[in-house]
Amino acid sequence: MPLRSSNQFLYRALFEQNNDAVFLIDLNGCHLAVNHQATALFGYTTDELVGLSFRQLVVPEELPLSYAVLEQLRAGATLPIYERRFRRKDGSLLLAEVNVALVRDSEGNPLYIQSILRDITERRRMEEAVRQSEARYRSLVETQTELVCRYLPDTTLVFVNEAYCRCFGGSSSELIGTSFLNLIPAEQHSAILAHVRSLVAEPRTTRYEHEAVLPSGERRWQLWVDQVLVDERGQVVEIQAVGRDITELKQTQLALAESEQRLQSIFDSLQDMVYSVFIEDQPRLAYINPAVEQIYGRAVAEFYANPRLWYEAVHPDDRADVASAPPLDNDHPYSECEYRILRPDGDIRWLYSRAWLVRDGEGRPVRLDGISTDITARRIAQQQAFALALETERVNLLSRFIQMASHEFRTPLSIINSSAFLMSQCADPVRREGYAERVETQVMLLTRLVDMLVKLSKLDNAAEFDFQPGGLNLLLRNIASGLQPALLKYGLSLQLELDGSLPNTRFDYTWMKEGLEQILDNAVRYTPAGGRITVRTRLEADNAVIEVEDTGAGITPEAMPRIFERFYRTDIHHTTPGFGLGLTIAQRVIEQHGGTIEVDSQPGAGTTFRLVLPHVLPRHHDEGLVGALAAKTPGG
DSSP states (O other): OHHHHHHHHHHHHHHHHOSSEEEEEOTTSBEEEEOHHHHHHHSOOHHHHTTOBGGGTBOGGGHHHHHHHHHHHHTTOOOOOEEEEEEOTTSOEEEEEEEEEEEEOTTSOEEEEEEEEEEOHHHHHHHHHHHHHHHHHHHHHHHOSSEEEEEOTTSBEEEEOHHHHHHHTOOHHHHTTSBGGGGSOGGGHHHHHHHHHHHHHSOOEEEEEEEEEOTTSOEEEEEEEEEEEEOTTSOEEEEEEEEEEOHHHHHHHHHHHHHHHHHHHHHHHOSSEEEEEEOSSSOEEEEEOTHHHHHHSSOHHHHHHOTTHHHHTBOTTTHHHHHTSOOOSSSOSEEEEEEEEEOTTSOEEEEEEEEEEEEOTTSOEEEEEEEEEEOHHHHHHHHHHHHHHHHHHHHHHHHHHHHHHHHHHHHHHHHHHHHHHHHHHOOOHHHHHHHHHHHHHHHHHHHHHHHHHHHHHHHHTTOOOOOEEEOHHHHHHHHHHHTHHHHHHHTOEEEEEOOTTOOOEEEOHHHHHHHHHHHHHHHHHTSOTTOEEEEEEEEETTEEEEEEEEOSOOOOTTTGGGTTSTTOOSOTTOOSSOOSOHHHHHHHHHHHTTOEEEEEEETTTEEEEEEEEESOOOSSOOHHHHHHHHTSOTTO
16 A cells, blocks of 8 residues: 555656646546646646546647547557647647557556647747758759759768759769769869868868869869858768859960960060059059169169159159149049159169059049150260250351351451551551541440450350349439430430339349340431430339330331341441341340340331330349250340
8 A cells, every 4th residue: 555655656746747748538538637737838727627628629620630549549559659739728829749548447447548748839840940941952052053062071972963963964863972083183182182181170161173074074174162061069060062163264364374474574575664553542563564673773672662762763853843743633644754863873864754544444543554764865865966956056156157247347357457558658647647546446346346245145155143123214314314425426316204103123233234225226326317216114014114116217027037136237238337236135135134025116117126024033033044045046
């Protein structure tokens, strides 16, 4: 009796503590007892479940199956575990594994049915999810145009898709279980095995290229993405590989590499410097060919280390011009310029550089490409040619000067010579004094001619100018005062119409006086007796304007282009005093003051010289301007 009580206690404990729902059912299908898990699983209380029939828990469509189970149990059959769907109290469905057995007494008579239910709803959901995932995976893999396979660490294939089979000309049953090394050239086996071993040692996803041999014997390049699959312990199970044919890409890459090699060979053999610069926040040199070493006298590596080295090598006198060049942009996609560079050995080279923008597919500037040519030899040749032309021009100029000067010297020298001879032959003191006066007059003319030639020579050779503030009106009054004897001698009148509001102007007093005197002297000499000379000043557009107007015979259109030539005289018979140098001197003086001189004349109506001078000149006169003007052809 104690043993029986002990067994009952153990049974009761097992009944209540079971993780599965346990039902004790009478032979008619009604619940006699349920454990705690049963109430938790179905949402009923114990009192609600006891006395309730299984018919009220099983879904209606599966009741016939449950009736059949009941009949089989009554008949003494032993049934395997089966699945059944139930309805919980809240109406939700429950899928369970059911293990039923008929319990008998010691004499073998049926007592009740024991039913143990295990909830498999979540397991079935997960199994279905896995099944659907596998189905999607298989559908995706089988419809891929790319090759897909899985293999073991020993290279044995365990899965291949249809594309893989089509590529290698075999069915999945023929390929699975074989090594994929059979499809790869033997000389690549060791490299591939090393690749697989590295994947096993360090599981990862990686890309790998190798050749494969097709059934036709053709060798094709393939790109594979290998992904290592591991189990829950981190052990490598399989390696999945997805591949595609890249033969055309490889051939293109090979052709491109050959093309780049040929291009590189051309660049390396060029004597011109070829460069390419990436346009970023800080420009970065992308390429420069070896010619830079011959041109700049510096190593290629120095330019990669210092992208501004090319500019630092620019001759100091040319840096401002190079820096002021407009930047390359949409308005200026191309540029060219010439400049000098200074090599480390002190040698100076001339470069002719061309540069242009390179854009990407969206039109954005991404790179600056350029070519620089060493034009030092050409520049030297040009300079030599220019020097030769200049020397030729100087010789021609000197020849013309000698011819014209000799003509101007010949007449007074001839008069001096003849007068001196006559003096030596004449005993009459009065006549001898007349010859002496003629000699003196001609000597004075020669002295004046030499003086004008000296002044012109100084102007041609960039004479020093001392620019100081001064009044042009006052200068003109002083000149007019000095002209009074000549005006009386030739019977002329001089009228001054000077603008009293004309501000001071910076000029060289001595040279400006010389230039203005030559203009007025010209007016005096070419205005007949009874004529009038008018001098006007005014301020016009921030320039000081001086006009000298006469009522002389005027200048013909044919003579107008030549009036500033040295030794040129409109009076071809030289009946008017002068040497044809005054206007040349005046023009040089005005130009070296940064001004211009214009002439308006009508034959028979007089002539007006119009001088335009900058109102304000810089404190230090522009030497570049002086040099440029001094280099002009004399008389031009």
